[in-house]
Amino acid sequence: MRSLAARRRSLDIWPGFVDALTSLIMVLVFVLLLFAIGQFVLSDSLAGKNRALDDLNARVAQLAKTLSLTEDTKQQLDAQVKELSASLLGVSGERDQARSELTAAQAEAARLSADIAALAQLKSQLENDIARLSGELGLSQTEVAKGKELSAQQIAQIELLNRQMAALNTQLAQIQAALDLANKDIKAKDVKLADLGKELNLALANRVGELERYRSEFFGRLRAALGDRPDIRVVGDRFVVPTDILFDTASAELGPTAQASMDKLAETVKLVAAEIPSNLDWVLRIDGHTDARPIHTDRFPSNWELSSARAVAIVKHLVVQGIPAHRLSANGFGQFQPLDSAQTAEGFARNRRIEIQLTNR
Secondary structure, eight states: OOHHHHHHEEEEEEEHHHHHHHHHHHHHHHHHHHHHHHHHHHHHHHHHHHHHHHHHHHHHHHHHHHHHHHHHHHHHHHHHHHHHHHHHHHHHHHHHHHHHHHHHHHHHHEEEEEHHHHHHHHHHHHHHHHHHHHHHHHHHHHHHHOOOOOOHHHHHHHHHHHHHHHHHHHHHHHHHHHHHHHHHHHHHHHHHHHHHHHHHHHHHHHHHHHHHHHHHEEEEEEEHHHHHOOTOOOETEEEEEEEGSSSOOOOOOOOOOHHHHHHHHHHHHHHHHHTTTTSSSSSEEEEEESSSOOOOOOOOHHHHHHHHHHHHHHHHHHTTTOOOOGGEEEEEETSSSSSSOOOHHHHHHHSSSEEEEEEEE
């Protein structure tokens, strides 16, 4: 009976063992499945990263190529800038030399003109002496022809007169040759002066043309900075800003809004100044203008003082913003350069203005 019970207990253990082993196998299969899935995901992720890395390497190679081309372009532009700077320096030197030669030629021409005048006066005197001596000689020869007997002293006098006439004729011929040479030299100097004048005008025109390009850029940037207002306009080579948007009536103090506008002006000047070659001497002119209505205050006895004070206020503000003082000029014209002669409110408003001009010094 006991052996039967023991066999039953041994037989009951085996199914549990089989169940546990089955569960373990299922767990292992599940783990392997997870491992396979993870391996697949990891492989796909690595493949995607490899493709991204290849794309990145291609972009790096393209950027390196572009950078190389940019460096070559920069070197070419630097070389061109150096050549242009050298050319401008040569033109400036030639202009200075042309000015010196022009001054020297003008002084030489003045000296030659004085010499010609003196020679012409001497020639006139000699011609008068020759005429007088010719008269005396003709009179003596007439007396000889009439058969009058001449003394030895008279004969000697006639011979002396003949020698004097010959000497005077020789001197006159020399003076005439000197006059001809002086006239030829004057003509050569005139031609040289004309050539030097043309070269000087060409050099100045080139400099003005260079500054004209920067002036156009300056006006464009300044209009963009101050806003596209209909009352802000370009008149010739001047940028015209109404004073009513900068100053109160009978005042030369810049308000907060006006200071903000002048800050924009300063930034625009800095940007354009950075592009202007150092050998191009320029100045920013600030001209103040008023209308024709008179003003009589302790600070502003007339419109001269008011227009000048407004221009100076703008210049001082630009200096504070970092614009070099030697590049600025403040001028006051009062009411004496009006744009509109009409004695109306509109005419007065047009004449109250600040003119900004980028020009040669």
